[in-house]
Amino acid sequence: MGSADRGGERADAGGHGGAGGTAAGPAEPGPARGRRAYVGSFTSTGGRGITTATVDPVSGALTPIATTDALDDPSYLVLGAGAATLYAVSETKRGAVGAFRPTAAGLVPLGSPVVVDASGPTHLSLAGDHLVTANYTSGSVSTLARAADGRPSGPASVLRHHGSGPDVDRQREPHAHQVLPDPSGRWVLSVDLGTDSVRVCALDPATGALRVHSEAALTPGHGPRHLAFHPGGALLYVLNELRPLLTVCRWDATAGTVEPVAEVPVAPEGGSGAARAYPSAVVVSPDGRFLWAAVRGIDVIAAVALPGDGAHPQLTGSVSCGGRWPRDLALDPAARRLYAANEHSGDVTWFDVDPLTGLPRRAGSVPVPAATCVVFD
Template sequence: MLTAMTMSVAAATPLLSGTPADAAPNRPGDLLYIGTWGQGLVYAVRFDPDRGTMTSLGSVAQVSSNWLVTHPTRPILYVAGGEQGGYIRAFHMDDASGALRQLDEITVEAVPTGSGGLSYIGLTGKADALLVADFAAGTAVTVPVGQGGGLRAVASTVQDVGSGPSPRQTGPHPHHVIIDPSRRYALVADFGADRVFVYDYDQATQRMSAGTPDGPGFHATAPGSGPRRLAFHPDGRTLYLLNELTADIEVLGWDATHGVMTTRQVLSTNAADHTGTTSAAELAISRDGRHVYTSNRGENALVVFSTHPATGLLTERQRIPCAGVTPWSFALHPGGRWLFVANEASGSVNLFSVDRATGRLTDTGTSVAVPYPDCIAFRTREQGPGTGPS
């Protein structure tokens, strides 16, 4: 078992592109928390959404951070680790300094798999449970969250099955878990099985289950596609699936009555003249559902699509360099004006402005240095002060 992690707060470091002197770290603004792949650190950045400036606060926690997410109303950060056992930790966030203080810790594997690998954690819409993808164990897990944000015991664990033709697909590897808009189903994008599994979900108990003796329903993708990310359109009838290995995006019709998906469109995120490595990574949709964003690691690019207002089908609108190397993930700022890209191989988080009318991105030239960034979460000033977990 791990010993308690040591917390540290580093002195502020300058922006790569330069920050105005009055944009001090203690200036009221938002906080960005950034995980680091394989580095055992969480970094913090102060962001001014009015001026579009970032100031690094340096490392604020020494902890494995494969993925992280913030509570929507309380100053709590949840961090998924990569160690054996599947660790999730909860930290209190200090709004003034960005410092983190560990509050809670659980493991999600009853029997350690022998290798770490939580690939995702996210919160349900009510923030009453964490949804966990355990890449190494091939399982999806739910962890109830207390009213104050504290972690409860694991409520359910479901085991995916299957494999694919790629050497990286020798068994199931869940990469993303979401709840559908009806809140009746949990969908698991499984990279290793070339499936999106559909499990029954009970809101009252926060439990996932197969639902039938024959196992969960599923949507089968093309062999070797490697499903990675899912996002629902606000209409609740359209689902977008990003496949990592084939770097394409599928538009799926969603039938919430029966928990069934149907393929309606498949588009590549590669350029027409693409050669070499093929790898897609991140997917997001604008709050109004008009624009879909993806990252392509094989081309170090961001690709923007518009959605048809009636059908949800996609049309490519923009392809732009990601301002770094290997865009592992990105995050749309809650205000809709900004997009932050975690360029893992080049060690930077780069800021893009978003035209909310057209969805188009513009590289602002602003960035902060972070070693191997893999995930970005927000603590916005609109969230306000909160209390600790219970």
């Protein structure tokens, strides 16, 4: 989000776009009906809301089968345990979270969206019995309780960030961009582009309130956007949006602390006639051998090797994202393919991953207007 991510191209809240809501159908477990993918999009710029697609088990190809525009601008999605419930943020001025029940015919809304008492939520995660959202415009993190049937409920508990950064256009105030529980389940980490920092929070399981336990200061002006953990558990990687750099950090789950130790480029810094690079999403392979970063502006997927314990990443190459403005990057459950949600070209492109080098090779694409996010059941 922010000027580079949104560039004045869309309003905070807009009308529905694309097809209407999906009809209800009988619920079926994932294995019985085959794997599904869900793609979020901006309804305010022509997207269809959330697209449900089948996934070909051999080629990985996506085939859309249904859409629902029951929620405005569902820009980020997450599935609950067993893929029984799909959650989505409504990235609007009046930010909210919507919940859906996956069925054979598509998605069925579970009640009305619940407001997060903040504006512009860009990311959400599951933390125990709660949903947590990162609210870019408000510079805060919100927590909602979840009922036994998966429905979110308010009122939201809101933790407001404080601070700023040196970039006068993008960092006048806090801009929380991602919120994620750590692998141990003890902590919730929030990444703030506006304050150049990562906050480590403790979550009260009874009230859902978040309390800041520690805060790691990253390089001023780099604008951290998203992070991903190394499967070894001792490292995390922070992808910066305002500079095309990956920050390597030590993670201490016992102490609840983040320590930045190195920076690695994921794209050229630019030069005469070169487009500026705006990294957006970072993914680490389950075996800890590779990392991939989507980079908008220059519209590539960077491949990074993680030799040894992963503390010394090495950029090994990059490939075209297959479209324009790759907002999100997802690895399929088998870790064989990468999927790029290309917002400006309005498509999802998938890539076969070379198991030896980690380099992606384009394998196909499907039109999805204003695509923002891809998740798999």
